[in-house]
Amino acid sequence: MTTDPDVSIIGLPESGKTTLLAAIWHMVREAGSVTALKFDGLSEGNYEHVSGLAKRWRAGKKQQRTQTSGMKVVSMRLKTPLGRSVEVSFPDIPGEDFSGMWEKREVDQAMVRTLEAKAIVLIVNGDTIKFPAWIVEQTAIAKGAGINPAEADVVDWSPHLAPTQVQVVELLQFLMTGDLFVGPRKLAVLISAWDEVAGDGLDPEEILSTKLPLLDQYLRNGRDPWRWRVWGVSAQGGVYEDQEKGEQLEVTAALRDLDRPSDRIKVVDGKTESTDITLPLEWLIG
């Protein structure tokens, strides 16, 4: 039986799970890159999937949505700063499977094994956080601006309308109850799209407490045994072109102009910024 760690990357749709995987795969193999974890060899298995992801990432092309049929597991051997070689497996699970846990209240048995990983990366897209808004406050703002709110058809309740932080808290609670409970776990919270979020001038912990206060309270109060840390991550450095729409963007061209693709990456820990995308992983498997 292997004691090497599995790392599960979890997050709602469009949170950046696949992009993160592509960036990790590229960076640990990029010649001359300085990372805490070093590439230590291929494991058995087929690398076509992750190679395709890294290829699109290098070209500045938006990742296609992860196919919902057949979960892909990417395994790689990495060497820690102390010289220990560990095989790390990352299942590439579609975000719809995680939102389905909230909306349908079930999880495919095939996913259960991967959700039992002791090390979890939770990605939340910092640029698309859905925060609850209340009628009384919207009405007051509209009134203040002299606008009469347009009449609209009433929308019935549906679970997908729930705020991002509520869905994410429930996801973490699922991992700490019932059949998915495996005892204490480590959790790296990555706030993605950091290039967009950074403009607020807040560090990752401050973003967590201001944009995801329910998640922040849940983690800080320690009811469930998570050992957690939070990072801000931009695995792309900016906007990538959507191939399907035939986009050609100046900002993407500027990213491609950088000498090394890994220079696009931003990893923010407190007030410290680096390009080393393996730092959260080093903490997780350390």
Added chain:
Amino acid sequence: MASQPTGCSNEECKVAVDGKCVEGYSLDECPHATRLSVDDISEVGEDVLSPAPPTVLNLSLGDALDREDASALQCRRTSRTIGIIGPNNSGKTSLVAGVYDLLQGGPVGGVSFAGSSTLIGFEKICHNARAASRRDAPHTERTIAGADATFLHLDLRPNGGEVMSVFIGDRSGEDYLAAADDLTRAGDFFEIRRADVVTLLVNGEHLVSSEHRHEAKAATPQIVDALIESRALRLGCRLAIVLTKEDSVLASANADRAHREFGDLVEAIKSTHGGYLGEVGSFVVAASPRDSTHVKRGEGVDQLLSYWLAAAPAPRSVQRPKTESSRMIDLLDANEDIAE
């Protein structure tokens, strides 16, 4: 008097261990107490076919809990059960939704969120006050009359304290009102019997209305009378009397009168039942106002939440009447206090 029960038909009740009835009955009154032990029940063998392994793992539904599920969770940590009583449309659901929705923005009065097993239940009751519903004013669905009470659950941590579980009971206002006319109905209110704090709502909209004002003032103490008379409200239970819809009160020309009459109502209940109840607190809230001109959303809810979480006061001592007996034994303890 019945002897000490050795067990209970309610699996969640640990009366045999801690001597406390989970339903809040006194031990000699509990209809579920039993002297049967599990050894008395013979095992029944049963051949069953192995079902095909499921392809999905079912997760908790996240909806409001029934009494058994709430009891199971209650055993995990220190808990507070809150019963909320009020006529229809007095703001029960808005108050519960308001507590949860305030936590969406951060700690409330030093109390912070630590988890919940009923997030779906909360999201449902919050929807009609949120912009996502596309309503032009907050709206609350009415709880179905005659249905069993359910519980919404929050794990909360007061500033500097330990995480504790809060279970908030929900039942139709019509059922509570009916108990004032028919005491036997109060026997069904298990959520009130087990409550650490009963929260009695007085509809502020009614208190400023000339049509409803007198009915509100009359019906409120009658509900308390009925619940105490029927022993649905436990001896020593803490009571919070809450004036709801403060936005409507402040928008009315009768605001001062409504506040004064609410104060009188509280004093009357204190005066009549202060000796029976552990503590009586009064609060004014605007949990889900229709208009934020005079109040902000959730006004007053922080103080009520702190009251819910506070520990019950130590039992008060009661002075025995002075004895006129000349016996030495009576004279010895004539000046001693006894706990209730």
